[in-house]
Amino acid sequence: MNKKILIVEDDVVFCRLLTKFLSRNNYEVMDAQNGKDAFELMEMNEFKLAILDYRLPDMTGLEILEKLKSKSPGSKIILITRYGDQDIANQAIEKGADAFISKPINPNELLEVINKL
Structure with a gap:
């Protein structure tokens, strides 16, 4: 897998924490705090992995998932x-998500999930 990751997370502090953590673990990370910015990054880059927050200010992570899956x-x-909602998890898996994680997230556990993909 190429090591370029897209993170879409509207919590700026949490987003920066994940970006720095994954960068220190030899991933090239680009991030966005909303769907519009994520779409712009997706137009200019190819991501083999995306970490998407479900609830964003302008759309849901499922909408970004669909766009990314259609492109790559x-x-x-x-x-x-x-929100550990089982309906959201089921929708995500149906639309092609490879993993669903409820917050709060331990960065080391997230890295384990990434490495298994």
Whole structure:
């Protein structure tokens, strides 16, 4: 897998924490705090892995998942949310998500999930 990861997370502090953590673990990380910015990054880059927050200010992570999967069908997707809703998890898996993680997230556990994909 190429090591370029897209993180879409509207919590700026949490987003920066994940970006720095994954960068220190030899991943090239780009991040966005909303769907519009994520779409712009997706137009200019190819991501083999995306970590998407479900609830964003302008759309849901499922909408970004669908766009990324249509552009790069082999991309791996991890959907995260602080709302451990089983319906959201089921929708995410049906749309092609490879993993669903509820917040709060331990960065080391996230890295384990990434390494298994």
